[in-house]
Amino acid sequence: MAERMRVGLFITCVNDTLYPDTGRAVVTLLERLGVEVGFPEAQSCCGQPQFNTGYRSETEPLVRRYAEAFAGYDHIVTPSGSCAAMVRDHHPGFAVPGAADAARRTLELTEFLVDVLGVTDVGAYYPHTVTYHPTCHGLRALGLGDRPRRLLERVRGLELVELPGAEECCGFGGTFAVKNAAVSTSMGRDKARAVVSTGASAVCTVDNSCLMHIGGVLRRAGSPVRPVHLAEILASTGESAGATGHGTGTRGAIR
Amino acid sequence: MSGTFLGMPRRAVPGNRPGAPRDFPTAAEAAGRNTTLLENLRHATHTIRDKRARAVAELSDWPELRAAGAAIKDEVLLRLDDHLERLEEAVTAAGGTVHWAADADEANRIVTELVHATGETEAIKVKSMATQEIGLNEALAGAGITAYETDLAELIVQLGDDLPSHILVPAIHRNRAEIRDIFRERMGEWGRAAPGDLTDRPAELAEAARLHLREKFLRARVGISGANFMVAETGTMVVVESEGNGRMCLTLPETLISVVGIEKVVPTWRDLEVFLQLLPRSSTAERMNPYTTMWTGTTEGDGPREFHLVLLDNGRTDVLADTVGRQALRCIRCSACLNVCPVYERAGGHAYGSAYPGPIGAILTPQLRGVGSELDASLPYASSLCGACYEVCPVAIDIPRVLVHLRERVVEGGEVTVRGSRVRLRPARGHAAERAVMRAARWALDHPGVVRAGQRAAGRTRRLHPRRLPGPGAAWTASRDLPEVPAESFRRWWRRTREAGAGGGTASGDGQREDRS
Ligand code: SF4
Numbered sequence: 001m002a003e004r005m006r007v008g009l010f011i012t013c014v015n016d017t018l019y020p021d022t023g024r025a026v027v028t029l030l031e032r033l034g035v036e037v038g039f040p041e042a043q044s045c046c047g048q049p050q051f052n053t054g055y056r057s058e059t060e061p062l063v064r065r066y067a068e069a070f071a072g073y074d075h076i077v078t079p080s081g082s083c084a085a086m087v088r089d090h091h092p093g094f095a096v097p098g099a100a101d102a103a104r105r106t107l108e109l110t111e112f113l114v115d116v117l118g119v120t121d122v123g124a125y126y127p128h129t130v131t132y133h134p135t136c137h138g139l140r141a142l143g144l145g146d147r148p149r150r151l152l153e154r155v156r157g158l159e160l161v162e163l164p165g166a167e168e169c170c171g172f173g174g175t176f177a178v179k180n181a182a183v184s185t186s187m188g189r190d191k192a193r194a195v196v197s198t199g200a201s202a203v204c205t206v207d208n209s210c211l212m213h214i215g216g217v218l219r220r221a222g223s224p225v226r227p228v229h230l231a232e233i234l235a236s237t238g239e240s241a242g243a244t245g246h247g248t249g250t251r252g253a254i255r
Numbered sequence: 256m257s258g259t260f261l262g263m264p265r266r267a268v269p270g271n272r273p274g275a276p277r278d279f280p281t282a283a284e285a286a287g288r289n290t291t292l293l294e295n296l297r298h299a300t301h302t303i304r305d306k307r308a309r310a311v312a313e314l315s316d317w318p319e320l321r322a323a324g325a326a327i328k329d330e331v332l333l334r335l336d337d338h339l340e341r342l343e344e345a346v347t348a349a350g351g352t353v354h355w356a357a358d359a360d361e362a363n364r365i366v367t368e369l370v371h372a373t374g375e376t377e378a379i380k381v382k383s384m385a386t387q388e389i390g391l392n393e394a395l396a397g398a399g400i401t402a403y404e405t406d407l408a409e410l411i412v413q414l415g416d417d418l419p420s421h422i423l424v425p426a427i428h429r430n431r432a433e434i435r436d437i438f439r440e441r442m443g444e445w446g447r448a449a450p451g452d453l454t455d456r457p458a459e460l461a462e463a464a465r466l467h468l469r470e471k472f473l474r475a476r477v478g479i480s481g482a483n484f485m486v487a488e489t490g491t492m493v494v495v496e497s498e499g500n501g502r503m504c505l506t507l508p509e510t511l512i513s514v515v516g517i518e519k520v521v522p523t524w525r526d527l528e529v530f531l532q533l534l535p536r537s538s539t540a541e542r543m544n545p546y547t548t549m550w551t552g553t554t555e556g557d558g559p560r561e562f563h564l565v566l567l568d569n570g571r572t573d574v575l576a577d578t579v580g581r582q583a584l585r586c587i588r589c590s591a592c593l594n595v596c597p598v599y600e601r602a603g604g605h606a607y608g609s610a611y612p613g614p615i616g617a618i619l620t621p622q623l624r625g626v627g628s629e630l631d632a633s634l635p636y637a638s639s640l641c642g643a644c645y646e647v648c649p650v651a652i653d654i655p656r657v658l659v660h661l662r663e664r665v666v667e668g669g670e671v672t673v674r675g676s677r678v679r680l681r682p683a684r685g686h687a688a689e690r691a692v693m694r695a696a697r698w699a700l701d702h703p704g705v706v707r708a709g710q711r712a713a714g715r716t717r718r719l720h721p722r723r724l725p726g727p728g729a730a731w732t733a734s735r736d737l738p739e740v741p742a743e744s745f746r747r748w749w750r751r752t753r754e755a756g757a758g759g760g761t762a763s764g765d766g767q768r769e770d771r772s
Contacts, residue, residue, distance in 0.1 A: 023745035045700040054662030058697040140642035173639025181730035182284035216735030
């Protein structure tokens with residue numbers, strides 16, 4: 001099955017610029033599972049920041065670019081719950097040729113793994129205590145359900161601990177984080193407190209935007225808990241995860 | 256003024272009616288400094304939230320009920336004029352009188368005249384959002400009529416010269432000690448005083464309120480209410496409440512005046528059945544509502560001899576013209592969206608600056624009042640778009656979708672309906688810098704070469720990046736660290752490792768790769 005599929009990686013602008021490790025992890029993981037990954041360089045941003053702030057007309061060129069860049073791929077896979085939700089829920093609402101079709105072919109990484117490849121054991125090894133925050137878009141917009149959890153449960157060495165109040169928003173919310181900085185920070189601090197209370201050494205999500213927020217609050221508080229994208233956990237095997245503890249992320253910076 | 260607008264004085268109770276907030280973020284930030292308020296809110300919202308979740312989980316057909324509720328309301332909204340005419344006929348046939356009020360002023364004038372016609376100078380009130388929305392109490396006071404709130408929480412708000420901060424629990428921002436102080440210091444001015452040795456035990460507080468209110472129920476000749484539903488086929492009004500005070504107001508006076516938003520009509524009793532399941536579980540987490548009062552016009556020798564229904568538009572017909580925004584009119588005011596909202600929980604109800612706080616307020620107020628003021632233009636942004644409100648809403652209002660729709664109205668302007676005519680709105684002022692950033696970002700993102708260059712520059716200078724940003728970025732770095740910019744973007748890594756030799760596809764990057772296919 002995996003041989004003939006044309007799979008395009010939609011890296012997202014945030015991951016491209018700030019979290020390339022996540023992108024490399026997705027490539028590593030998918031190729032390990034026998035998937036041939038393409039990366040159309042014409043791709044850019046899904047338009048979520050513009051769209052969610054009300055700039056619909058600034059969004060349209062990005063919707064067009066997305067549809068064109070990914071034409072011809074059977075599946076478009078992205079390591080971001082919120083970008084997948086943006087594409088699936090909102091791109092079809094634009095009068096752009098191919099937008100609805102591209103939206104239909106777009107999958108968040110865990111959906112692709114569980115629903116298309118039919119795997120939950122991806123051969124990962126990650127000897128750490130991890131807590132999982134189901135991001136709002138993953139949870140409510142995409143309805144990822146227990147897919148991330150099922151994948152995490154099959155990671156060797158990993159101990160998954162429950163996050164109290166897991167379904168509450170972390171407070172990122174795109175431009176909300178600066179427009180309503182006080183409320184956003186208060187939400188972030190409560191989320192960070194819940195994370196720390198689990199005793200986990202890492203908090204993982206399917207979205208680096210939320211992790212940037214949660215991680216930013218944790219780091220400001222001097223917490224050693226490390227934000228890790230789910231893809232990076234799933235990509236680790238004995239060799240890469242062992243010595244350094246958490247792979248080689250640029251987010252490492254435990255002070 | 257500024258420090259007290261959320262009204263949490265240690266010792267109550269000089270007139271501390273909250274002023275109108277300048278904008279949502281400022282008000283929310285001020286609320287965030289009030290730890291007592293936050294604790295009250297957190298405790299109350301989480302308690303109701305959990306109870307609601309359990310009550311809803313008991314019903315296996317909840318999704319169907321919810322879909323039915325949404326469908327009935329949508330159907331009503333599509334033919335609202337027909338349903339209202341049918342309702343008017345039925346109410347009139349049953350002995351009631353129907354008045355039509357285009358806006359708040361007209362509604363207030365009608366009610367004032369009706370009370371004057373009775374010769375009375377006081378009225379008792381059932382808790383009502385519509386009269387809150389139009390500022391009826393203030394209008395009546397201006398005409399020499401005193402309106403007494405009889406819902407326990409509304410009583411607390413009225414005695415404290417305060418404003419409601421929650422749809423269901425208007426005094427949610429008050430704790431027991433404050434309520435005791437308010438009762439002790441203020442009840443005497445409004446009628447029967449509270450005992451001097453009143454403590455903050457709930458039973459004592461309730462008893463003081465009961466005695467105070469009983470006097471008013473027995474004396475009043477005019478009652479004023481809203482209604483949760485109006486059944487068009489029979490002209491029946493429905494008020495859903497938990498305390499029984501509402502039933503007193505609805506049955507004891509000689510004249511009853513109900514001010515009801517036009518969207519509250521349902522076609523038939525069969526439709527009502529759906530909502531009488533949806534509402535109690537969503538709002539108070541009860542399986543069945545404790546006091547459901549229904550009346551149809553007037554009945555000789557039973558209840559009020561005169562019944563007036565004031566049908567309130569006040570912007571609703573304009574909202575109806577907006578195909579995305581109109582779903583806000585499905586709302587049955589259960590307050591479930593407030594109780595799950597992480598923003599409401601941290602901002603409190605007063606920050607929303609209207610009778611409608613929380614997520615529903617954030618989508619309703621900017622539609623009813625427009626987005627002309629700084630406050631109203633800030634409301635659609637009072638959300639992280641987490642979607643918890645949409646998930647619990649018993650009539651499936653897609654609140655995040657409407658929020659984004661209204662954000663578009665704020666920053667891009669566009670056509671809206673105001674008092675029946677189409678008007679082209681200009682983009683709101685104060686967003687010029689943001690608009691420029693969004694446009695520049697879109698331009699860059701639409702030119703991957705520009706993005707690549709920017710990433711490379713950022714990567715090279717990454718050691719120089721400050722930990723604290725100036726300008727709008729400070730709103731981030733004041734409380735959160737920034738991620739470090741990596742030396743190499745993903746794009747660049749891909750080019751370097753993939754495109755160079757193999758021409759894309761399967762060339763090896765970093766890390767091991769054991770194909771299992
Ligand atoms: S918007 Fe929905 S959840 Fe909120 S008060 Fe109205 S009906 Fe209830």
